[in-house]
Amino acid sequence: MNITYKSNNNVVYSCKYHVVWCPKYRRKILTNGIDTRLKELLLEYAANISVDIMEMEIMPDHVHILMEVAPQFGIHKAV
Numbered sequence: 001m002n003i004t005y006k007s008n009n010n011v012v013y014s015c016k017y018h019v020v021w022c023p024k025y026r027r028k029i030l031t032n033g034i035d036t037r038l039k040e041l042l043l044e045y046a047a048n049i050s051v052d053i054m055e056m057e058i059m060p061d062h063v064h065i066l067m068e069v070a071p072q073f074g075i076h077k078a079v
Helices: 034-048
Strands: 006-008 011-013 016-021 052-058 063-068
Touching (some): 034 052, 034 063
Antiparallel strands (some): 006 011, 016 063, 052 063
16 A cells, blocks of 8 residues: 655645545435535535545445545544
């Protein structure tokens, strides 16, 4: 496995987070174009806050995202 490190001021980091969330009661609503639009919105928002989305999978009842976040920014702001 090839691990890449990023640097920021005097910090070298590789902070990757696996985030999963689902709609209320895990209803299967992420279909029929909603999944495509959600992916577009998430990629656009991540670009605005300088978060790298490494992988994303949208299932009908939940979303998986593997993202890399700078330690100074924090995962709580990205989510």
